[in-house]
Amino acid sequence: MKNINHILIVFFSLLSTMICTSCMKNTDDDFYFRDALVEFDIATTTTNAPDRTYPLLSARARNAGVVSYRINLLGQQLDTDQELTIRVLAENSTAQEGLHYSLPNGNTVTLRANSSTAEFQVNILDFPRQSVGGPVVAVFEIVGNDRVKPSQNYKAIGVQISLR
Numbered sequence: 001m002k003n004i005n006h007i008l009i010v011f012f013s014l015l016s017t018m019i020c021t022s023c024m025k026n027t028d029d030d031f032y033f034r035d036a037l038v039e040f041d042i043a044t045t046t047t048n049a050p051d052r053t054y055p056l057l058s059a060r061a062r063n064a065g066v067v068s069y070r071i072n073l074l075g076q077q078l079d080t081d082q083e084l085t086i087r088v089l090a091e092n093s094t095a096q097e098g099l100h101y102s103l104p105n106g107n108t109v110t111l112r113a114n115s116s117t118a119e120f121q122v123n124i125l126d127f128p129r130q131s132v133g134g135p136v137v138a139v140f141e142i143v144g145n146d147r148v149k150p151s152q153n154y155k156a157i158g159v160q161i162s163l164r
Helices: 002-021 027-031 041-045
Strands: 037-040 065-074 082-088 108-111 117-124 136-144 156-161
Touching: 037 041, 037 136, 041 065, 041 156, 065 108, 065 156, 108 117, 117 136
Parallel strands: none
Antiparallel strands: 037 065, 065 117, 082 108, 082 136, 136 156
């Protein structure tokens, strides 16, 4: 009996020593999002249009003026301003820049240092009313830059503009 007690004491001593001194991976690092990605905020809450990889937003009236769409940064805030490029997907767009809409800030958006959001602005112009036809669409896609990449699922939106 004395031998068994002695063996148990030695066993539990070794076990507790191993538990207290063993190397364990810091699992907190597994949950940090290290890449800098950007996305259209409205694309995250709006269902994609059928057969498209982007949502078609509710139609804006002609002469609606400047409409802002928020761009979110995923990951840690950056210590310098980031110029993000936005491109018009001409193959998917039926709206004409200069006739139906304009981009007040051009095709770039500035994500300010230590910020998690930026604003992309589209100016819906006043153009002659048309009695036939549905809305025209301008499809915008975030291209990003060398440091900030677009989120593949939420990088584009289709802005509809009513012709009536």
